[in-house]
Amino acid sequence: MMRLTSDCYPQEDLIATGEILRNGRQLKAFITSSYYYPTSKSLGDNAIALVMSINLVRNPVIKLAPFLSSDPSELVIMGSNATASVIVRAPYVRVTPHEVCQIITIFATAQLLPNVKSISMLGYNGLAEIPFTMPSYTKREVVVCTSPLYVSEQWQNFLLAVHIYRKFGAHMQLYLISSVTPFYELMKEYEREGYMTVQPWVKVDFPGVPKTIVDPYNQIEFRNQAASQTDCLLQFKESARFVTFLDLDDVLIPKVAPTYAEEFQKIMDGKKKLAYIFYHKENYDAVVAIDSSRFSLKKMIGSLECKHKRETGKIVVDPRNLNYTWIHYPPILPNGFQKYEVTENVITHLKTIVWTDEKNESGRALTEPLYFDNSTAKIISSKYVASIEKEFQRMLRKPRIRKIFAKLPNIHYFTDLVVKCYNNRYYRYHYSGRLENIECPGPQLCEFVQHPKIKCTHVTATHIPMETLYPITYYYATAILVTYDRTLRALQNKTI
Numbered sequence: 001m002m003r004l005t006s007d008c009y010p011q012e013d014l015i016a017t018g019e020i021l022r023n024g025r026q027l028k029a030f031i032t033s034s035y036y037y038p039t040s041k042s043l044g045d046n047a048i049a050l051v052m053s054i055n056l057v058r059n060p061v062i063k064l065a066p067f068l069s070s071d072p073s074e075l076v077i078m079g080s081n082a083t084a085s086v087i088v089r090a091p092y093v094r095v096t097p098h099e100v101c102q103i104i105t106i107f108a109t110a111q112l113l114p115n116v117k118s119i120s121m122l123g124y125n126g127l128a129e130i131p132f133t134m135p136s137y138t139k140r141e142v143v144v145c146t147s148p149l150y151v152s153e154q155w156q157n158f159l160l161a162v163h164i165y166r167k168f169g170a171h172m173q174l175y176l177i178s179s180v181t182p183f184y185e186l187m188k189e190y191e192r193e194g195y196m197t198v199q200p201w202v203k204v205d206f207p208g209v210p211k212t213i214v215d216p217y218n219q220i221e222f223r224n225q226a227a228s229q230t231d232c233l234l235q236f237k238e239s240a241r242f243v244t245f246l247d248l249d250d251v252l253i254p255k256v257a258p259t260y261a262e263e264f265q266k267i268m269d270g271k272k273k274l275a276y277i278f279y280h281k282e283n284y285d286a287v288v289a290i291d292s293s294r295f296s297l298k299k300m301i302g303s304l305e306c307k308h309k310r311e312t313g314k315i316v317v318d319p320r321n322l323n324y325t326w327i328h329y330p331p332i333l334p335n336g337f338q339k340y341e342v343t344e345n346v347i348t349h350l351k352t353i354v355w356t357d358e359k360n361e362s363g364r365a366l367t368e369p370l371y372f373d374n375s376t377a378k379i380i381s382s383k384y385v386a387s388i389e390k391e392f393q394r395m396l397r398k399p400r401i402r403k404i405f406a407k408l409p410n411i412h413y414f415t416d417l418v419v420k421c422y423n424n425r426y427y428r429y430h431y432s433g434r435l436e437n438i439e440c441p442g443p444q445l446c447e448f449v450q451h452p453k454i455k456c457t458h459v460t461a462t463h464i465p466m467e468t469l470y471p472i473t474y475y476y477a478t479a480i481l482v483t484y485d486r487t488l489r490a491l492q493n494k495t496i
Contacts, residue, residue, distance in 0.1 A: 026209075026213050026214075026468070026473070027054060027055060027056070027071070027072070027471055027472040027473070028054065028055055028206050028209055028213065028214045028472070028473050028475065029052040029053065029054040029106075029472050029473070029474050029475065030052060030053045030054070030204040030205070030206065030216070030474075030475045030476065031050060031051070031052050031474060031475070031476040032051045032052065032053060032105075032202075032204070032224065032227040032228075032231060033049070033050065033051035033227070033230065033231040033234055033235075034048065034049070034050050034051075034119065034130055034131065034132040034133070034476075035048070035049045035132065035133060035134065035135045035234050035235065035237075036048055036112075036116055036119065036132045036133070036134060037049070037134075037135060037237075037238065038114070038115075038134070039238070040237065040238055041320050042237065042319075042320045042321070042323070043109050043111075043237070043323070044111045045111070045114075046079075046111055046112050046113055046114050046116065047109055047110065047111050047112070048077060048079065048090075048109065048110055048111075048112055048116075048119060048132065049107070049108075049109045049234050049237075049323070050075070050077075050090075050092075050107065050108045050109070051095075051105065051106070051107055051227050051230045051231055051234065051324070052092075052105070052106050052107075052108075052227075052474075053103050053104070053105055053204045053216075053220060053224060053227055054103065054104060054106055054472070055102050055103050055213070055214040055219075056071060056094070056102075056103075056104050056106070057099045057101065057102040057103070057104060058102070071471075072471045072472065073091060073092070074089045074090060074091050074092065075089070075090045075091075075092055075108050075121065075472070076088075076089055076090075076121070076122040076123075077089075077090055077110055077112070077119065077120070077121060077122065078119070078120045078121075078122055078127065079112030079113055079116045079118070079119050079120075080116065080117055080118045080119075080120075081113055081114065081115040081116055081117050082115065082117060084113060085113075086112055086113045087122065088110040088111070088112065089110075090108040090109060090110035091108065092106045092107065092108040093106060093107045093108070093323075093324065094106055094331070095107055095226050095227075095230060095324050095325070095326055095330070095331065096221065096226060096326065096331075097326055097331035100221070100438055100439070100440050100441075101219050101220060101221045101440035101442075102214070102215065102219040102440070103204070103214065103215075103216060103219045103220045104221075105224070105226040105227045105230065105324075105326075107230060107323060107324040109323065116132075119132050121469070121472070121474045123469030123470050123471065123472065123473075124469075124470045124471070125468075125469060125470055126467065126469055127469075128466060128467075128469060128473075128474045130474060130476055131476060131478070135234060135235050135236070135237055135238055135239070136235055136236050136238070136239040136240075137238055137239050138239050139239055139240075140171050140236065140239055140240045140241070141169050141170070141240070141241050141242070141259070141260070141261040142169055142170035142171070142240065142241065142242045142243070142244065142260040142261055142264070143170065143171050143172075143173055143232065143236045143240040143242075143243045143244075144161075144165050144170045144171070144172050144173065144244055144245075144246055145173050145175070145228070145229055145232030145233070145244070145245045145246070146161075146172060146173065146174045146175060146246060146247065146248055147175065147222075147223065147225050147228065147229070147245075147246075147247045147248070147327075148175040148176065148177045148201040148223040148224070148225060148228050149174070149175065149176050149177060149178070149179055149248065150177045150178055150223055150418070151178050151179065151180075151414040151417075151418065151448075151456060152176075152178070152179040152180070152183060152248070152414070153179065153180045153183055153409045153412060153413065153414050153415055154248065154249070154353065154412065154415055155182075155183045155186060155292075155408050155409070156286075156288040156295065156300060156353065157248045157249050157350060157353065158183070158186070158187065158248060159186075159295075159297060159392065160251060160297060160300055160301070160350075161246075161248055161250075161251055162190055162195050162196055163195075163297060163388045163391060163392055164251055164253060164388065165195075165196075166195050166391070167384065167387065167388050167391070168253070168254050168258075168259050168260050169259040169260050169261055170244075170260050171195075171196065171197070172195065172196035172197070173196070173197050173199060173232050173235070173236070174187065174196055174197065174198050174199065174248075175199050175201040175228045175232070176198055176199065176200055176201060176459060176482075177201050177203075177223060177458070177459055178456050178457060178458040178459065179456065179457055180409050180414070180454055180455070180456055180457070181455045181456060181457045181484055182404055182407040182408050182409065183408065183409070184198075184457040184482070184484075185404045185407075186401070186404050186405075186408065189395075189398070189400055189401050189404065190395075193395065200459040200461075200480050200481075200482055201223070201224070201228055201459060202459055202461040202477040202480055203216065203459075203461070203477075204216040204220055204224060205463040205475070205477070206463075206475050207463045207464060207465045207475075208465040217442070218440060218442065219442070220440070220442050221327075221440060221441060221442065222327060222441055222442065223442070225327050226325070226326045226327055229245045229325050229326075229327070230323075230324040230325055232245070233245075233317065233319055233322065233323070233324065233325060234323070234324075236319060237319040237320070237323075238319075240319055241261055241318075242260065242261060242264045242316055242317065242318060242319075243316070243317050243319050244260075244314065244315065244316040244317070245314050245315060245325065246314055246347070247314075249349060249350040249351075249353070250281060250314060250347050250348070250349055250350075251347065251348045251349075251350065252279060252345075252347045252348070253345075253348060253379055253380050254345070255344060255345040255371075255377075256344045256345060263345070264277070264316050267340070267342060267344060268318070268340070271338070271340055272338070273321070273336055273337045273338055274318065274321065274337065274338055274339065274340055275317065275321050275322050275330070275333050275334055275337035275338065275339055276315040276316060276317040276318075276321075276322060276325075276329065276330070276339055276340075277315065277316050277317075277339070277340045277341075277342050278313055278314075278315050278329060278339060278340065278341050278342060279313045279314055279315070279316065279342045279345065279346060279347045280310055280311075280312075280313040280341075280342070280346050280347065281310065281311045281312065281313045281314070281346065281347040281348075281349040282307075282308075282309070282310055282311075282346045282347070282348065282349060282372040283306070283307040283308075283309040283310070283311060283349050283351035283352075284304045284305060284306055284307060284348050284349060284350055284351060284369070285304070285305045285307060285350075285351065285352045285353075285354065286300055286303050286304050286305075286350050286352070286353045286354070287299075287300075287303035287353075287354045287356055288300050288303070288353055288354070288355055288356070289355075289356065289357075290355040290356060290357045290410045290411075291357060291410060292405045292406065292408040292410070293405070293406075296389060296392070297385070297388055297389050297392045298385055298386070298388075298389040301369060301379075301380065301385050301388075302367040302368075302369065302385075303367075303369075304348070304369035304379065305369070306369075306370060306371075306372045307351060307352075308372065309351070310346075311349060311351075312328050313328065313346075313347055314328060314347060315328070315329050315339075321334065321337060322334065322337075346372060348379060355410075355411075355412055368380070368381065368382055368385075409454070413451055413454060414448070414454075417446060417448055418446055421446035422441065422446075425438075425439050425441055425446075426438060426439070426441035455484075457482060457483065457484050458482070458483050459480065459481070459482055459483075460480075460481050460482075460483045461477035461478065461479060461480045461481070462477065462478045462479040463475065463477055464478070
């Protein structure tokens with residue numbers, strides 16, 4: 001381990017590090033994203049952008065002296081190319097706006113030097129070289145970033161979303177932790193056809209570190225969703241005209257223009273320095289066939305029924321104007337920038353999806369679902385529905401997809417368990433205003449009973465112990481794989 005001089009950490013930082021050692025405060029950061037930008041319109045050329053999960057919130061169970069000021073306010077980064085090195089100090093921004101969870105998301109960026117070959121995080125007593133990747137420079141009009149899927153089995157939601165995104169000019173970037181295996185196979189076929197990209201989303205882990213210091217299973221909010229959304233924003237920062245963030249049960253259908261890009265641009269026109277526009281969500285119920293051989297997107301769309309209940313929505317950004325975001329929106333606006341609350345359209349949120357074995361009349365006329373405002377407006381026209389159904393049927397004729405369809409789940413086993421767990425641990429307190437009772441809402445807290453007939457596909461990775469650095473020790477995952485047909489016992493042992 002290389003020892004650093006006080007030129008990297010001034011005397012006041014060394015004093016703070018001494019306080020950390022005396023009081024037992026050990027900061028542990030897991031690097032979820034590290035992108036190096038040779039060119040960037042917003043970050044500057046030769047920039048590094050980092051997203052980390054770090055235990056900045058104190059555990060009330062552990063009696064620590066109050067030394068809040070000793071938490072470092074900056075990261076120290078070294079970049080090296082073939083001929084030179086540079087060391088920079090990068091203030092970090094807190095992305096998580098609350099302290100319900102002890103592990104929060106932070107973002108930092110700094111400019112390094114051209115043709116970087118290695119990047120290291122520096123501490124008072126050494127350094128840790130970290131992996132980094134390049135962002136996408138492939139031009140896209142719109143990228144839809146989906147929240148990480150966990151024991152997911154609702155393939156009907158996926159088909160509706162991926163076909164609608166394709167129809168109106170967007171590419172889906174789907175983050176995956178785990179799903180039932182046939183559903184994963186279906187996603188991969190759509191990826192093969194260019195509709196979307198499946199991105200493995202690895203667990204945060206700190207091997208060898210006691211849970212009394214940092215507990216990644218109990219103290220990370222909603223599958224580390226804020227980090228995944230910020231990762232997606234950074235990944236497509238230089239290539240996408242617009243980026244939006246939606247759950248798989250959220251479907252945005254353009255209303256004021258024929259495509260997503262045209263609608264977003266039309267809404268943004270004339271509004272100066274927008275960081276983002278915000279779409280509300282309106283709840284809808286849907287009915288879907290439990291038997292995949294009878295499923296059709298036309299029937300699913302025709303079953304949509306508005307419940308006239310609004311929920312917190314999602315944002316659309318021009319990626320040049322924003323660097324990070326929390327689950328619904330960023331905690332603060334960049335200096336000089338504004339937001340706009342969209343009144344021209346809403347997100348269709350599939351709040352309740354009923355799986356039915358009733359045989360629908362195959363020849364019945366399409367029911368055009370109504371827009372939420374009780375007017376005669378429709379969510380989507382029959383012309384578009386017919387086009388979407390035609391494309392779905394074209395995909396279904398492909399032999400590999402037809403074979404997968406026969407294996408898709410006909411029960412929603414995990415969905416019910418996860419919904420029950422989330423309601424018990426989070427939503428019943430959130431909606432009743434009993435915020436003091438809320439625990440950190442993470443799916444790894446949910447307990448499942450193993451189902452002998454259901455196989456799951458999981459993202460796995462290698463996590464290695466790291467030598468302790470002060471004031472922060474940095475961790476990351478390597479050898480990221482997707483593992484087929486593991487049973488739920490792996491979930492119970494918390495290995496995903």
